[in-house]
Amino acid sequence: MSTPTASGHRRDRTDGIYCEWTRTFRAPISDVWAAVTDPQRLARWLGTWTGDPSSGEVKFQMLFEDEMPAERFRIDECDAPYRLRVTTSMPYDGENPEHWQLRLDLTEEGGITTLTFAQNVPDPTMAENVGPGWDYYLDRLVAAEDDRDPATVSFDDYYPALSEHYREEFGRES
Template identity: 60%
Template sequence: MITPTSDRGTKQVHDGQDFVEFTRTFRAPAEDVWAAVTDPGRLARWIGSWRGDPADGEVWFRMLFEGDEIPEEHMAIHQCDAPHRLRVTSTSPSEEGPQVWDFRIDLVEANGVTTLTFAQSVPDAQLAEGVGPGWQYYLDRLMLAETGADPADIDFDDYYPALKEHYRELFA
């Protein structure tokens, strides 16, 4: 098994909201990394897939590695400047009512190396303890998928609960 990266998320503020933010670096052009995070077939290797027409400003996204009971999430696309910037808001059903999350993806390429910055809004420390380890896990899966390794070689149990205190403290 592969162990979690040490590239943990940080707390950042965007547009007055708290976000957990991660960076990952790829030896690939921005267009290739963009495809890894937007093309349904490539997304399906490490996190999930979507259906719909992005030109309509929305798609439906489903996580593929969290069991069959996970409902689709509505993704409203606010900004899409391929291959550099994506801003979306996800609305998913929950027992407490709809959960709404803002996501930011930025790609910067220099000399054939692309840095991906991924961020998700986190309204409180309680939610951060799950969101942070979850995205660290999925971004590590992305890294494996893009290097030709098997994303199944990592185990979520190595991320949660082991990393929940780090993320709760960030947002305390």
């Protein structure tokens, strides 16, 4: 793989500050939707979920992070195959969970599907970790969808190499 490029950008929205990434795929929107929502397809590049989405939440388990506990994902909005809004609850300290909003938007034009993924960044200092992490995972998604082995994408190529981009992107005044 070539040297990765930081691709996330700050987006100030009415509900907070987000980091936003875009990836394109030569695939129908329904196929890309499955890649980001179907537990078996998701497991190839990120993690998997269990539970009943119609209940409004699922348990999500990262597969490529050491000793990460399962997270509760509340489904705030789902308009398949175009839009998914999720709020995560990560009880890393056992008592006070962190809550992050994730936004997935998909569009298709001429056989090309664009995925726009965003995560809120309530503390600008977290961007230097979150940014390289999502560049890494989204590049794993691209590899999986291109029938390449996602394991060839190495986190060591992303972090800390891409951190400076995110420090600069989120250090500026809006």
